[in-house]
Amino acid sequence: MAAVIGLGAAIGVAQDKEAIIKERRDTMKRQGDDFKAIADFIKGEGGVDQATALAKAQDLLTIAPKxxxxxxxGTSLADFPGKTGAKPDIWKEPDKFKAVIPVLEGEEHKLVDAIKSGDKAAIGAQLGATxxxxxxxxxxxxxxxxx
Ligand code: HEC
Known part of the structure; x- marks a missing residue:
């Protein structure tokens, strides 16, 4: 009986891990969508106006710290092959991994400023830098x- 309960708990944990892998991939895709909308604004495509582009850059800033x-x-590609592209090095070099976040945020603040300026060449350059x-x-x- 204890073994059965233990197995059930293990399956529960695996499901939690798969759920968080899905959440992080969805969150990453959302950042990709934000990028695309800002690129569309620069190109004048997709009906994206300046206010929308600004909201997308601000969305990026809300995602970064999360x-x-x-x-x-336990959620690397060694644990869930084919389901995640997260390399085990993330957990071997956690400081290096986390150190990217303030850099990303700094670039995203500059992106917000560039979009507010309305200068599309500057926005394009800053989108690339980000x-x-x-x-x-x-x-x-x-x-x-x-x-
Ligand atoms: C601190 C690390 C880190 C940062 C910063 C980061 N990513 Fe990712 N990203 C990852 C990892 C790791 C994966 C693989 C996740 C997985 O498969 O579970 C990934 C996956 C992705 C994917 C593929 C999602 C999928 O499953 O199809 C996209 C798109 C993406 N990132 C976009 C972005 C964009 C745009 C930014 C910048 C605004 C960004 N990421 C910033 C680490 C990062």
């Missing part, structure tokens, strides 16, 4: 692309 909490132990120095600084060492 990112580390989406990576509990992707490279923020998102990319974490993806390059810590993310494996899922096929």
């Amino acid at each position: 990112i580390p909490s989406l990576f509990p132990a 992707g490279k120095n923020g998102c990319g600084a974490c993806h390059t060492p810590f993310r494996e692309k899922l096929t």
